[in-house]
Each structure stands twice: as structure tokens, then as C-alpha cells.
Amino acid sequence: MKIAVDAMGGDYAPQSVVAGVERARDEFKDVEFLLFGNQAQLTELIKDKERLTIIPTTELITMNDEPVKAIRKKKDSSLVRAAQAVKDGAADALFSCGNTGALLAAGLFIIGRIRGVARPGLLSTLPIISGQEGVFNLLDSGANADGKPEHLYQYALLGKYYAESVRGIDNPRIGLLNNGTEPHKGSKLTVAAHQLISADPSLNFVGNVEARDMANGSCDVIVADGFTGNAALKSMEGTAKGIMTMLKDAIMTSGVKGKLGALLLKPSLMKLKQRMDQSTYGGAVLLGAKAPVVKAHGASDARTVYYTVKQIRAMVAGQMIPKFTAYLATQQSREDS
Missing domain, CATH: 3.40.718.10 (Isopropylmalate Dehydrogenase)
Structure with a gap:
């Protein structure tokens, strides 16, 4: 599975994000990470590039940005690009420690919600x-x-x-x-x-x-x-x-x-x-989106990032989104009949 990571989101990013992701990568051999953010900063921090891919971005959504406006205007931000990767099928889930409102907006307007939710x-x-x-x-x-x-x-x-x-x-x-x-x-x-x-x-x-x-x-x-x-x-x-x-x-x-x-x-x-x-x-x-969208606290350290990746892995491995989508489709067909 692949997880798209907003590596620049959070009070201690990208240091804490990279450290937490590398710990998770070392433990979970079935997970790959797409790290969206400043290429120079990420390259300097990464100790081992195994199953880590840097996707360079030029913009950053801060905690003070208005969520919807930021999503619409900062198209090359680490959060928007990570969300787009999930929408395009290049990743299975989205993770960020950044602006909560912006992440919710990205989940709704870019990834989209499950039909029926x-x-x-x-x-x-x-x-x-x-x-x-x-x-x-x-x-x-x-x-x-x-x-x-x-x-x-x-x-x-x-x-x-x-x-x-x-x-x-x-x-x-x-x-x-x-x-x-x-x-x-x-x-x-x-x-x-x-x-x-x-x-x-x-x-x-x-x-x-x-x-x-x-x-x-x-x-x-x-x-x-x-x-x-x-x-x-x-x-x-x-x-x-x-x-x-x-x-x-x-x-x-x-x-x-x-x-x-x-x-x-x-x-x-x-x-x-x-x-x-x-x-x-x-x-x-964010339950109800078409893919797992997970937000960790802005002050998250590497330990929090690790545990959040562990949680995302369980969601993807458990096929939670496909199962619920199928259930809603069944319920809708019953109502229509």
C-alpha cells in the first residue's frame, strides 16, 4: 500500500514527519510513502530512501490560511498535491499534521465523499x-x-x-x-x-x-x-x-x-x-471520504506520526472504505426497489 504524506504540515514538520515515517517504514514492510514537500529539506532529513519517494512542491498551507481558499489557490502545496495523488489512484490514503480545516476541505473537494454519505x-x-x-x-x-x-x-x-x-x-x-x-x-x-x-x-x-x-x-x-x-x-x-x-x-x-x-x-x-x-x-x-484521510495533531512528534501511520495501515488493510461503500450501495438498492 502507498500513503501520501503532507510532509510540511505541522509545528515540527518536516523533521518529526520524516522521523516518524522512517520508523513506520522500518517496521511495516508492506507500506510505501510518497512524501510531498520541499525537496532540499526532505532529502537532508531522510536517512534511508527505501520505500520513500519525494514529490517536490513549492507551496505550503499554514495554520493561519483560510482552508477552502488555500485549497483552491495553493495548487502546488504539499497538502493539495498529496490529496490529488490519492484522487488519481497513486496512493491509498492521505496523512497530514497540518491545517485541520484545509485537510477536511481537501478530503471533501479533491478526494470526494462516498456516494450516499x-x-x-x-x-x-x-x-x-x-x-x-x-x-x-x-x-x-x-x-x-x-x-x-x-x-x-x-x-x-x-x-x-x-x-x-x-x-x-x-x-x-x-x-x-x-x-x-x-x-x-x-x-x-x-x-x-x-x-x-x-x-x-x-x-x-x-x-x-x-x-x-x-x-x-x-x-x-x-x-x-x-x-x-x-x-x-x-x-x-x-x-x-x-x-x-x-x-x-x-x-x-x-x-x-x-x-x-x-x-x-x-x-x-x-x-x-x-x-x-x-x-x-x-x-x-475523516470518515465518509472515498479514501482514508487522517489528521494528527499539529504538535505531533515522530512517535505520534508512527502511531498514526500504524492506524492508516490498519484501515487500508482492513478494506474499511470498500466495505462501507458496498454496504451503502446495497442499502440504496433496497430503498430504490
């Missing part, structure tokens, strides 16, 4: 923190601020196929993010979405989930509109960082006894830190 959504992977190890997926986590009930229903279908194809979960549990667990609770959007999702027997729908219970392990996939999902995601990220900072401050100000206790607890504390580290869970996926 009204609004592709952004799927994030988050850790379960209720005593059991594992992760869950949140969809939509920020691609669409506004949504309709049918969009949330499609997110349930998309989330199911991601959980099955990439995470290997049979009959994944689907929850709907809401302000109460009762079916009649919530806005007009969530009440109508609840009815649509619960009416589909192919979905293992467990009902509404409150924000405080998102990470308790009760669901494999949680569905939300993009505004609500993004707010919940940012709240979880901020809380996690805050807890780790408070814990560190408490240890450093607790005197000799506290520091000795922390030393004894170091293995457990490191394990906790690893569980809270989102870099190991890969990037956010």
Missing part, C-alpha cells in the same frame, strides 16, 4: 479511564458544527464499520451523546437521531450517553454532532492535561516523604501517563 465526520480515538484499559471512538469530533438526525445516524454506521474493520470489534456498542440517558431527553436533533439509530437492527445501540460517562467503557463508539463532539473532546483533553499537571505539582510540593512515595509509585504513574497519552491512539479520521 451526506456529511463525512471526524472520528477521534480516546482512552477509557474508568479502571479498565481500552479506547472508544467519538464521531463527529469537529468536522460539522451543524447536523441533522440522518447525519448522526450515518455516523453510527460509519463508526460501526471503523470499529469492526480497524479495531476488530464484533458488534460494537453504539451510544448517542446527550444530556440525559432517557430516550425522550435532549434537543430535537438528538431525540430524532435516537429514533433513527434505535430503529436499525444492524446497530448494537445502547442508548444515550452523558458526557460524564463517555470514558467509562460502556460504548465502543459515541455519536454526536460536530459542535457537541468537539466541545466534549476538548474538555476531555483539557481535563487530562490538568490532572497530570496537578498531580505533578502535588508531588513536587509534598516534601521528601511525598517524593519518596512518588518514586515507589513511578511504574504505576508512568502507566497512567501512557494511558492518557493520545499520541499512541493515532489521528482523527
Whole structure:
């Protein structure tokens, strides 16, 4: 398989991107990389050119660029050229740590969406923190601020196929993010979405989930509109960082006894830190596009890039996009008949 990489996107690009890609290349012998970006910079950074191809570009989309305008005007940017390679069939997936809005625009306007998908959504992977190890997926986590009930229903279908194809979960549990667990609770959007999702027997729908219970392990996939999902995601990220900072401050100000206790607890504390580290869970996926489009955080280091490539490899190898496209085609033919 071939992955098109926007090598210039991100706060620490291209250094972190190249380092992460080379680590992934060394481990996954079935993956090739097309690196789009400044040829001189990339050539200097690459240690081994095996299964790495540099595609020179002359423009860069920055974090401050207006997404749609940048996609239309900067045709020779590393992001646009990488997206075009996927559209043309030269690569199987698109990866970037750059401008999120621009990546979403490239996924929609260049690569295109699967026929039958009204609004592709952004799927994030988050850790379960209720005593059991594992992760869950949140969809939509920020691609669409506004949504309709049918969009949330499609997110349930998309989330199911991601959980099955990439995470290997049979009959994944689907929850709907809401302000109460009762079916009649919530806005007009969530009440109508609840009815649509619960009416589909192919979905293992467990009902509404409150924000405080998102990470308790009760669901494999949680569905939300993009505004609500993004707010919940940012709240979880901020809380996690805050807890780790408070814990560190408490240890450093607790005197000799506290520091000795922390030393004894170091293995457990490191394990906790690893569980809270989102870099190991890969990037956010634009589900509903015709090919895997994956966004890692702008501040991603080489380790995050490696894990995101690992995630993309699983998506391509699991044939998630073809499977879901075939499923939607079958559903459409049934409705037409």
C-alpha cells in the first residue's frame, strides 16, 4: 500500500514527519510513502530512501490560511498535491499534521465523499479511564458544527464499520451523546437521531450517553454532532492535561516523604501517563471520504506520526472504505426497489 504524506504540515514538520515515517517504514514492510514537500529539506532529513519517494512542491498551507481558499489557490502545496495523488489512484490514503480545516476541505473537494454519505465526520480515538484499559471512538469530533438526525445516524454506521474493520470489534456498542440517558431527553436533533439509530437492527445501540460517562467503557463508539463532539473532546483533553499537571505539582510540593512515595509509585504513574497519552491512539479520521484521510495533531512528534501511520495501515488493510461503500450501495438498492 502507498500513503501520501503532507510532509510540511505541522509545528515540527518536516523533521518529526520524516522521523516518524522512517520508523513506520522500518517496521511495516508492506507500506510505501510518497512524501510531498520541499525537496532540499526532505532529502537532508531522510536517512534511508527505501520505500520513500519525494514529490517536490513549492507551496505550503499554514495554520493561519483560510482552508477552502488555500485549497483552491495553493495548487502546488504539499497538502493539495498529496490529496490529488490519492484522487488519481497513486496512493491509498492521505496523512497530514497540518491545517485541520484545509485537510477536511481537501478530503471533501479533491478526494470526494462516498456516494450516499451526506456529511463525512471526524472520528477521534480516546482512552477509557474508568479502571479498565481500552479506547472508544467519538464521531463527529469537529468536522460539522451543524447536523441533522440522518447525519448522526450515518455516523453510527460509519463508526460501526471503523470499529469492526480497524479495531476488530464484533458488534460494537453504539451510544448517542446527550444530556440525559432517557430516550425522550435532549434537543430535537438528538431525540430524532435516537429514533433513527434505535430503529436499525444492524446497530448494537445502547442508548444515550452523558458526557460524564463517555470514558467509562460502556460504548465502543459515541455519536454526536460536530459542535457537541468537539466541545466534549476538548474538555476531555483539557481535563487530562490538568490532572497530570496537578498531580505533578502535588508531588513536587509534598516534601521528601511525598517524593519518596512518588518514586515507589513511578511504574504505576508512568502507566497512567501512557494511558492518557493520545499520541499512541493515532489521528482523527475523516470518515465518509472515498479514501482514508487522517489528521494528527499539529504538535505531533515522530512517535505520534508512527502511531498514526500504524492506524492508516490498519484501515487500508482492513478494506474499511470498500466495505462501507458496498454496504451503502446495497442499502440504496433496497430503498430504490
